[in-house]
Amino acid sequence: MIKEELKEYLSEAIQQAIHSGALAPFDYGDLNIEVPRDASNGDFSTNAAMLLAKSAKTAPQRIAQNIVDYFPQDTKLVQSVEIAGPGFINFYLKDGWLQDSLYKLLRQGDRFGRSNQGKKKKVQIEFVSANPTGELHIGNARGAAIGDTLASLMSLCGYDVKREFYINDAGNQIEKFGVSLECRYLQELGEDVPFPEDGYVGQDIILTMRQLIEEQGDKYKDMEPTLRRELLTQYALEKKISTIRKALCDFGVEYDVWFSEQSLHDGGAVADVIESLKEKNYLLEEDDALWLDCRLFGEAKPEVLVRANGVPTYYAADIAYHDNKFKRGFDQVIDIWGADHHGHVARMIGAMEALGYERGRLQVILMQFVRLYQDGELLKMSKRTGTYVTLEELVEEVGRDAARFFFVMRSSDSLIDFDLDLAKSQSAENPVYYVQYAHARICSILSAAKEQGYNLADLADDKIRLALLTDESEEALIRKMLDYPDEVIYAAVHREPHRIAAYIQDLAGAFHHFYNNCRVLGEEEPLSLARCALILGVKTIIKSALNAMGVQAPEKM
């Protein structure tokens, strides 16, 4: 809000300078106001003069001087404007602006941090979408943490966000799954059946079949194999999906939609989308298979859509799925995939373009892998062989809050080495506790204040003398608090949820610094009340940010 105001003054100054002939007319785009790292460079600053030097064909210093000369004199906000370094323009605001801003922040309460950046644009975020043939592993946990947090942040920014899980309940994997299930089923009934070489050796599917036998006995034993596999698969999928749903729910993630791949085949959507690609002349027939000519949108080679055996590929189904997303009216579709799906990105985006959807409406965020170490050895994770650490185990080991914070705080571009042996000790050192501790401390102070008879009913009232908050640590804290809405927007717009984790650590740090510098209780009442108001604001922001990350904000620790 202050940045916007400064931007207007700045733009006014440039126009005045041009109008009076001090500067030759030129185009200036979006002006950038930032908060200097070092407060001695002003409360706010802009590098506009340096950026404009080229298009204005004038030295940065001269532009800066002209802007300063024509800067509005009588604003209620700005105390002074000066030029520094190679052409920075630094703004110093009038005393009390921080405290006034804090007042506005407090009036907004838990709406502080929300914005209309997204203008209710309809956004769908698809994440995790793990094969329902096994349990969720630690890599899925990362995707869950990132996707859910991004969704929350975008919601705060005024996007209309839906979370979606795509269930791969069709195709080859499911066939193999069925064969493995059938084999385990028969083995559990005492038959000597060899286990398929590429089957799913996980213990979990043995347990699932055991459960089936307990519930329904051996009634599938003499059934026709194809039908039997189908029924066993159906049974196991339901179990698996509900297990997955529960694990995610325990991890704090709830989806709006669980979308079945099979439904796309059954409903004819796959056939339809192939037909429309055919009409647009994107298809080739070769070796009895049907290919999408990806070269038409810049890819190296065609890709199979329908195999020689008549079965559509995963790619074909995924095109139909994304077509379906846009047909449901989403303006923006975001997928979060593991790095191993990298090769799939360009051809999915290309296929959407081929279908006539504007480039940019589908965006894919790739996350690098989580590598697991144990006893210094790399563990190869594989769902098929059943060697992986599950989401449940992770939550049990390190706790949901620590796990979510850990995954959200790292950029999705970074490869994570996760050492199981250190997981627990790491969790004790996890920065999440630093942030939660700040929240708990505040709660404790506020409840003590209440006990001591302070009236905390309306700390956002204009009778609270926020002007008393002039300690260096108080002002630094307020500055940090004021950053929150911009941080949320930045994280949401750039799809970088890890930034909010970094921000909230900074905020907690500023609070702890304040705590060690100033006493809240036991001062003269007006000051104590002002400080109560201050920390209430901090608490609100921490809670909002942790909530977006799916992390608890405890009242006590």
Added chain:
RNA sequence: GCGCCUAUAGCUCAGUCGGAUAGAGCGCGCGCCUCCUAAGCGCGAGGCCGUUGGUUCGAAUCCAAUUAGGCGCGCCA
């Protein structure tokens, strides 16, 4: 071989369309609880921002090359 991601303090990582003296946590050294939660705070040591070249007023950030690691390049998903 081709494509994508990564390389910043001893370790794990941030670093805002290129901007002012490159930051945090952990670990290490010193100090701070008669006081609202010491899961905290303060001070200090620790950097060729992988390497080389380029772009410009200015590069950890952009471009090229190169080295190392991860991932992908299937009628798998």
